[in-house]
Amino acid sequence: MVIERKTDDTEWSPPNLVDYETVHHGFVWPTPEETFGRRADAPGCFNIAYEAADRHVAAGEGDRIALRSLASESPATTLTYARLAEDSARFANALADLGVVPGDRVFTLLGRMPALYIAALGILKRGAVFSPLFSAFGPEPIKARMQIAEAKALVTTARFFERKVKPVLADLPSLRTVVLVGGGDGGVDFDVALAGQPTTCRIAPTRADDLAIIHFTSGTTGRPKGAMHVHGAAVAHKLTAAYALDLKPDDIFWCTADPGWVTGTSYGIIAPLLIGCTIVSDEEEFDAQRWYGNLERERVTVWYTAPTAVRMLMKAGDDLPQRYDLSRLRLIASVGEPLNPQAVIWGRDVLKRPIHDNWWQTETGGIMISNFLSMPIRPGSMGRPVPGIEAAVTKREASGAVSFVEMPDEQGELALKAGWPSMFIGYLNEEERYRKCFVDSWYLTGDLVRRDADGYYWFVGRADDVIKSAGHLIGPFEVESALLEHPAVAEAGVIGIPDPVAMEVVKAFVALRSGHTPDETLRKDLLAHARKRLGPAVAPRYIEFCHSLPKTRSGKVMRRLLKARELGLPEGDTSTLEVEK
Amino acid sequence: MTDAELSDLVARSFYAVAPDIEGEPIDPNKSFRAQFEIDSMDFLNFVIGLHKATGVEILERDYPDLQTLSGAVAFLRQRLP
Numbered sequence: 001m002v003i004e005r006k007t008d009d010t011e012w013s014p015p016n017l018v019d020y021e022t023v024h025h026g027f028v029w030p031t032p033e034e035t036f037g038r039r040a041d042a043p044g045c046f047n048i049a050y051e052a053a054d055r056h057v058a059a060g061e062g063d064r065i066a067l068r069s070l071a072s073e074s075p076a077t078t079l080t081y082a083r084l085a086e087d088s089a090r091f092a093n094a095l096a097d098l099g100v101v102p103g104d105r106v107f108t109l110l111g112r113m114p115a116l117y118i119a120a121l122g123i124l125k126r127g128a129v130f131s132p133l134f135s136a137f138g139p140e141p142i143k144a145r146m147q148i149a150e151a152k153a154l155v156t157t158a159r160f161f162e163r164k165v166k167p168v169l170a171d172l173p174s175l176r177t178v179v180l181v182g183g184g185d186g187g188v189d190f191d192v193a194l195a196g197q198p199t200t201c202r203i204a205p206t207r208a209d210d211l212a213i214i215h216f217t218s219g220t221t222g223r224p225k226g227a228m229h230v231h232g233a234a235v236a237h238k239l240t241a242a243y244a245l246d247l248k249p250d251d252i253f254w255c256t257a258d259p260g261w262v263t264g265t266s267y268g269i270i271a272p273l274l275i276g277c278t279i280v281s282d283e284e285e286f287d288a289q290r291w292y293g294n295l296e297r298e299r300v301t302v303w304y305t306a307p308t309a310v311r312m313l314m315k316a317g318d319d320l321p322q323r324y325d326l327s328r329l330r331l332i333a334s335v336g337e338p339l340n341p342q343a344v345i346w347g348r349d350v351l352k353r354p355i356h357d358n359w360w361q362t363e364t365g366g367i368m369i370s371n372f373l374s375m376p377i378r379p380g381s382m383g384r385p386v387p388g389i390e391a392a393v394t395k396r397e398a399s400g401a402v403s404f405v406e407m408p409d410e411q412g413e414l415a416l417k418a419g420w421p422s423m424f425i426g427y428l429n430e431e432e433r434y435r436k437c438f439v440d441s442w443y444l445t446g447d448l449v450r451r452d453a454d455g456y457y458w459f460v461g462r463a464d465d466v467i468k469s470a471g472h473l474i475g476p477f478e479v480e481s482a483l484l485e486h487p488a489v490a491e492a493g494v495i496g497i498p499d500p501v502a503m504e505v506v507k508a509f510v511a512l513r514s515g516h517t518p519d520e521t522l523r524k525d526l527l528a529h530a531r532k533r534l535g536p537a538v539a540p541r542y543i544e545f546c547h548s549l550p551k552t553r554s555g556k557v558m559r560r561l562l563k564a565r566e567l568g569l570p571e572g573d574t575s576t577l578e579v580e581k
Numbered sequence: 582m583t584d585a586e587l588s589d590l591v592a593r594s595f596y597a598v599a600p601d602i603e604g605e606p607i608d609p610n611k612s613f614r615a616q617f618e619i620d621s622m623d624f625l626n627f628v629i630g631l632h633k634a635t636g637v638e639i640l641e642r643d644y645p646d647l648q649t650l651s652g653a654v655a656f657l658r659q660r661l662p
Contacts, residue, residue, distance in 0.1 A: 285621055287645065288641055312625075312641075317642070470620075502622055505622070525600070527600045528603065531601040532601045536599070541626070
């Protein structure tokens with residue numbers, strides 16, 4: 001089925017991308033200078049934070065509203081572009097005073113609050129590398145990421161610091177500076193650090209190919225991977241936001257993603273500021289009435305959310321949105337996992353706007369495939385490649401080479417022609433893992449897809465064992481490692497099982513050491529153990545005890561087999577199997 | 582059920598979803614989210630648990646009433662026969 005754009009949509013100005021075929025054909029990525037203009041103050045330099053705030057001020061747009069930050073227990077905070085430029089300069093100066101030098105990795109562990117936006121831009125202005133953490137992480141994921149990146153400084157709150165960082169502080173010898181938003185014990189008060197600082201700073205003379213951001217993501221095996229992105233990625237952030245989200249300077253844009261994930265940074269912070277529109281952000285978690293209220297009150301025009309949230313809104317009923325005026329909404333987009341066709345159609349019928357699904361990953365830095373406003377939507381499809389992106393369906397051959405699947409609707413691994421501006425430039429300290437992602441000049445995404453005869457891509461599944469839950473990627477190895485730290489656990493295998501709301505939720509299969517009884521008390525104890533270490537977003541929701549786990553001859557737990565059994569699917573080739581359940 | 586029994590039932594349903602918090606005192610007038618590390622999926626499972634334990638039908642529009650211990654007790658008191 002196809003959803004065509006309705007003709008009454010002409011009440012809005014034409015979309016940024018009107019003629020997909022023409023624009024996509026022969027598209028060449030512009031340079032940073034062509035995209036944003038020259039840096040009169042620093043020719044040849046390029047810094048995301050300058051483009052996100054100071055450029056608008058220099059153009060006389062400083063009074064425009066950059067951020068409307070909502071919270072339940074305090075009034076909304078409004079920041080203009082001028083204020084954002086000033087406060088981020090003050091924070092950059094404060095970082096310098098605290099001994100942070102260009103190239104240092106500075107982490108944030110913050111909810112969606114004004115300090116996050118100020119800190120992110122301040123870190124980049126200092127020439128340091130910004131690495132955001134998900135605030136629902138427990139101490140273990142936080143420790144692993146900060147160790148890998150040798151974090152020099154952390155910006156967080158007293159509450160998060162006390163609960164999540166203090167327990168692992170001894171394992172973070174590189175961490176020298178802690179800044180606490182709202183003050184408290186254990187660090188420098190954010191407001192105090194800013195007070196008295198000049199409202200301008202010397203923005204670090206970064207170049208487009210200098211490292212700007214590290215986003216951690218999860219693989220099937222091993223430790224989390226730090227995907228590295230450069231300042232020049234801003235070219236893709238701006239253009240993909242213009243094309244796939246149709247963002248314009250007069251838009252009011254709400255991206256509901258958490259800043260600890262790549263969406264919450266690329267499109268929650270950077271892209272809308274590059275475009276010069278107003279960001280709406282809400283410190284609170286999901287609540288259907290609150291969200292509809294936000295859309296109405298803030299007069300949101302473009303809304304970027306996730307399938308899990310859409311499905312929760314669907315559960316909240318069709319009557320609820322009718323009580324709100326959502327007529328300002330021009331575009332609803334979704335990312336995180338494939339949006340089911342029913343959700344796209346529900347959007348059209350109930351919110352009066354179909355929901356435009358798109359696809360990308362931490363490694364791609366920005367939206368790669370999208371259902372564009374100017375194009376009929378295929379519900380359930382991720383859409384077509386954005387201008388500047390060449391996509392292909394591939395098969396890995398035994399020789400190591402890839403072949404291309406040209407037949408429509410045949411399954412293969414999604415590959416992207418390397419070289420777009422927001423492509424990751426490496427996994428931090430993991431050259432080998434990075435190299436393995438590329439064959440010839442193609443980046444292999446690890447996602448299995450098919451492409452229909454009209455060029456729309458459809459997600460089929462992951463090529464590896466990574467779990468997609470509520471828009472986040474969860475590495476089974478990280479969860480298994482935490483479980484194995486429990487004295488009762490001998491073996492652990494972790495998979496994603498289907499869930500109507502979150503797409504997948506984490507389930508762990510656990511074999512116990514002798515002397516331990518598989519009962520309800522131990523199950524609760526294991527769940528508590530995992531939640532304390534990993535946080536609720538990563539910890540398993542279910543634990544099943546078994547005598548032993550199926551393993552390969554080399555001793556690796558066969559997660560695929562666990563999954564096949566769980567779902568009642570054919571178990572496939574088990575010739576390398578060592579232990580039966 | 583008395584309010585004390587209801588309060589106990591709500592706390593048990595909450596601890597079942599977040600066993601890491603078991604035994605920690607719950608401030609009855611502060612939202613669960615403001616006090617503890619729980620996410621939206623946890624909250625959803627908490628609501629499902631309350632429904633299973635009491636048989637009370639809980640709609641999404643009731644969720645705001647269930648954000649605190651005292652709110653959940655008041656909600657159940659009103660709905661239980």
